[in-house]
Amino acid sequence: MNNILPILRSTAFRTAAAVASAFTSGVVLLFAFIYWQTTVSETARITNIIVSQSELIRGAPPEQILWMVQTHVAADLHRVTFAALFDRQGEPIAGNLQHMPPDLLPDGKPHWVEALAVDDGRTEPERVIAVARRLGDGRLLVIGRNIEELANLRRLVTRALALGVIPAVLLALGVGAWMGQRTGWRVRSWQRILTHVREGQLGVRLPTRENGDDVDQLAASVNHMLDELVRLLGELHNVGNTIAHDLRTPLARARAQLERTRRGTHSREDLERAIEKAMAGLDQSISITTSLLRLAEIEGSRRRDAFGPVDLVDIAREVAEFYEPAAEQKGITIHLDLLHCPPLFGDHDLLFEAVANLVDNAVKFTPPGGTVRLLTEATPAGPQLRVADNGPGIPASVRANVFKRFFRFDTGANVPGIGLGLCLVAAIAKLHGYALAVEDARPGCVVVLTCRPSGAPSVPEPARDEYAGAMH
Amino acid sequence: MEARMDPQGRQAGGGMDPRPHGGGEADAMAGARVLLVEDDVELAEDVRGDLVDRGYDVEVARTGGEGARLAGLASFDLLIVDRMLPEIDGLTLVEQLRETDPTTPVLIISALADVDERVRGLKAGGDDYLTKPFALVELGARVEALLRRPLQTRTTALRVGPLTLDLIDRVARRGERVIDLLPREFKLLEYLMRRPGQLATRAMLLEGVWRYRFIPETNLVDVHIGKLRRKIDEDGQPSLIQVVRGQGFVFRADE
Numbered sequence: 001m002n003n004i005l006p007i008l009r010s011t012a013f014r015t016a017a018a019v020a021s022a023f024t025s026g027v028v029l030l031f032a033f034i035y036w037q038t039t040v041s042e043t044a045r046i047t048n049i050i051v052s053q054s055e056l057i058r059g060a061p062p063e064q065i066l067w068m069v070q071t072h073v074a075a076d077l078h079r080v081t082f083a084a085l086f087d088r089q090g091e092p093i094a095g096n097l098q099h100m101p102p103d104l105l106p107d108g109k110p111h112w113v114e115a116l117a118v119d120d121g122r123t124e125p126e127r128v129i130a131v132a133r134r135l136g137d138g139r140l141l142v143i144g145r146n147i148e149e150l151a152n153l154r155r156l157v158t159r160a161l162a163l164g165v166i167p168a169v170l171l172a173l174g175v176g177a178w179m180g181q182r183t184g185w186r187v188r189s190w191q192r193i194l195t196h197v198r199e200g201q202l203g204v205r206l207p208t209r210e211n212g213d214d215v216d217q218l219a220a221s222v223n224h225m226l227d228e229l230v231r232l233l234g235e236l237h238n239v240g241n242t243i244a245h246d247l248r249t250p251l252a253r254a255r256a257q258l259e260r261t262r263r264g265t266h267s268r269e270d271l272e273r274a275i276e277k278a279m280a281g282l283d284q285s286i287s288i289t290t291s292l293l294r295l296a297e298i299e300g301s302r303r304r305d306a307f308g309p310v311d312l313v314d315i316a317r318e319v320a321e322f323y324e325p326a327a328e329q330k331g332i333t334i335h336l337d338l339l340h341c342p343p344l345f346g347d348h349d350l351l352f353e354a355v356a357n358l359v360d361n362a363v364k365f366t367p368p369g370g371t372v373r374l375l376t377e378a379t380p381a382g383p384q385l386r387v388a389d390n391g392p393g394i395p396a397s398v399r400a401n402v403f404k405r406f407f408r409f410d411t412g413a414n415v416p417g418i419g420l421g422l423c424l425v426a427a428i429a430k431l432h433g434y435a436l437a438v439e440d441a442r443p444g445c446v447v448v449l450t451c452r453p454s455g456a457p458s459v460p461e462p463a464r465d466e467y468a469g470a471m472h
Numbered sequence: 473m474e475a476r477m478d479p480q481g482r483q484a485g486g487g488m489d490p491r492p493h494g495g496g497e498a499d500a501m502a503g504a505r506v507l508l509v510e511d512d513v514e515l516a517e518d519v520r521g522d523l524v525d526r527g528y529d530v531e532v533a534r535t536g537g538e539g540a541r542l543a544g545l546a547s548f549d550l551l552i553v554d555r556m557l558p559e560i561d562g563l564t565l566v567e568q569l570r571e572t573d574p575t576t577p578v579l580i581i582s583a584l585a586d587v588d589e590r591v592r593g594l595k596a597g598g599d600d601y602l603t604k605p606f607a608l609v610e611l612g613a614r615v616e617a618l619l620r621r622p623l624q625t626r627t628t629a630l631r632v633g634p635l636t637l638d639l640i641d642r643v644a645r646r647g648e649r650v651i652d653l654l655p656r657e658f659k660l661l662e663y664l665m666r667r668p669g670q671l672a673t674r675a676m677l678l679e680g681v682w683r684y685r686f687i688p689e690t691n692l693v694d695v696h697i698g699k700l701r702r703k704i705d706e707d708g709q710p711s712l713i714q715v716v717r718g719q720g721f722v723f724r725a726d727e
Contacts, residue, residue: 276718286605287687290585294686297586306587321656322682325695349587353686360689421689 011183016176020169027168031161038153046145047110047129054108054131054143057083062137069094069141082115082128082144090140092118097142106132106140115144127151186215190222202230243292247285254281291420298350298427310344310351312383312451316374319355323363331368334359337375341383342453346432354428355385357421358447362389366444381435381450388446399438399445425449502527504549504619509539509565510581511557519552522608523615536560543569548576550619552611555582555593563596570597577618581606587685609719613671622666632665633712633724635704646704656681657700664713669725671716697721 057068065085072083073096084095092099101113111132114125130144189207196204205226206219254277261274320334327334344351362372366389375386394402403426425447429436435450506528510516513534520530531548533539537559543551551569555562566578580598582589593601600614623630630637636645642658644651653661660681664672674693678684697713705711714722 290603290687293585321654322688322692323690325699326690326692329695329698349685352684356686356688363690 013176013180020172080146084142086140088138250281250284254278306347335373339377354425358387365391383451385449388441390444393445507548508552509533510554551578566597664723673720
């Protein structure tokens with residue numbers, strides 16, 4: 001029973017059962033038609049024949065009637081026809097009936113009666129459709145036809161129905177069970193394989209038969225998904241390695257510094273210098289950890305409690321003011337071109353942080369004497385903020401990477417930083433459902449943040465985030 | 473009316489001295505009683521040592537329960553409470569304390585850096601929130617800031633040393649000279665002048681002046697302070713804002 005139940009529950013078996021019942025209904029309808037054809041229609045045909053025969057005989061000249069009756073009987077080699085002529089007293093004159101059937105009225109209409117034939121040795125009366133008519137001279141004409149044949153036909157049809165439908169249904173159910181068993185076997189083997197995947201063996205793949213059927217396509221999709229998973233895990237692993245590298249290097253420096261200092265004798269100044277270097281290493285590790293956690297916090301956040309109306313122009317102006325002295329110190333001009341934008345619905349502090357990071361980056365990568373431009377405008381796509389610099393720019397080939405963790409494009413200028421700023425901007429943009437892109441500013445690069453006005457529906461896109469969860 | 477700031481008589485330190493205030497002989501806050509509730513033995517010991525060096529009288533509790541008991545037994549001038557504690561959670565401890573004592577300042581220290589956590593900590597009754605790992609200097613500066621509370625003058629002007637801030641007209645003067653300040657520079661100067669002689673760290677200034685919760689990669693606070701110093705200082709005179717290397721800034725309180 002344990003083996004049968006899953007088969008009975010399988011989709012293939014259920015489909016087969018449905019097909020079988022549809023097939024059965026079709027066959028039953030067909031046989032019902034045949035049955036109707038053989039009984040009702042055949043009976044009507046026979047009735048018509050005997051009625052017209054009886055009329056034909058009655059209308060014949062009296063001297064020919066006797067001969068016609070005798071010929072009618074003699075011509076029937078199948079012995080299904082009855083014809084007889086009785087005198088006024090009901091005594092048989094000619095034909096193959098022993099006596100007048102008792103229930104038969106001489107009204108010229110067909111009746112179902114029992115009749116006994118004269119000469120075939122049968123003693124049992126037969127079922128007959130018969131018509132009786134009184135002739136002009138008082139004699140009684142009976143024309144009939146045996147309908148046992150029809151009953152036989154009916155039995156035959158019923159038997160054929162049974163013989164045809166029952167095996168067909170059984171066959172359909174059998175095929176269904178077989179298919180259920182077959183797909184069940186496939187599904188169970190998939191389940192086994194996927195259990196391996198769940199246990200961490202990501203190398204296994206579902207078998208395909210290369211026949212392109214739906215099950216095969218499903219297997220191919222699952223395999224594709226597994227390939228993707230392996231690829232993502234690989235990238236995640238790389239990110240993990242980068243994080244480990246960036247975190248451990250300053251820690252290693254600090255440790256080496258302290259260890260070297262513990263050995264040997266040092267002046268107070270040496271000790272202070274060593275401690276300061278070690279603390280700088282620790283501080284760098286701490287700031288990377290803090291940034292990573294902050295990133296994870298924003299990436300993992302679905303929280304919109306802090307959302308409210310935000311003015312992009314205000315933010316841009318405030319950020320510019322915040323960075324102005326630093327830019328000035330480096331000989332960089334911050335140029336503002338702020339056109340009115342409809343209000344946004346977002347987290348003011350996070351958006352400020354995002355814009356600040358963009359400007360921080362731009363100031364960092366612009367050589368002295370350069371210009372950083374902040375532009376806002378309302379575009380058909382939504383309020384837009386552009387932060388452009390005329391620094392070295394970013395080649396198109398690596399633009400997609402700038403929002404990834406720890407990506408640092410080697411511009412030749414040795415710029416400090418931990419490479420998480422733009423990543424944070426990307427996370428904040430994603431939280432808000434805003435689009436973020438890097439474009440060519442010829443010269444330099446421009447980062448474009450396209451926001452949604454506060455009225456627009458904000459659907460956090462389930463877009464593939466290759467790095468989400470790296471720090472979770 | 474003008475409020476004459478009482479100079480603290482303390483020398484804003486500099487150079488290699490890790491503590492700018494050197495334990496403070498005439499420090500009004502010396503001897504302030506601090507209760508530290510922290511379950512990590514080593515960290516508690518280091519914090520206690522640093523605070524004792526600064527002249528505070530420190531008691532340490534290792535669990536929330538012990539902290540609650542100690543806080544009930546004696547009165548403290550300040551509580552430093554770890555967010556995650558055995559027995560009674562740090563936030564619960566602060567909430568309980570606030571029912572009977574709404575004024576004693578509480579500094580929450582926590583490994584949880586989320587904005588949410590911070591908000592929760594301040595809502596529970598914390599006055600400040602510091603994320604681990606922190607620099608002892610940062611902790612010391614915040615402890616001092618909490619104990620001293622800024623000068624909440626009801627008057628219309630602040631005067632410290634040669635500088636006067638007209639809080640109504642938003643004008644700064646050094647002697648008779650009017651100093652041309654941007655609104656943000658005025659706020660920065662006001663923040664420092666309300667805490668004369670006290671160390672203000674970069675993070676404190678970012679939070680208090682700019683209301684920012686993030687630390688920019690570029691050292692912007694130093695640049696802003698530098699610009700402000702150039703505006704308020706005069707040739708041949710020592711700078712009014714002392715830069716304490718690696719720590720922060722102090723507005724000189726001495727004449």
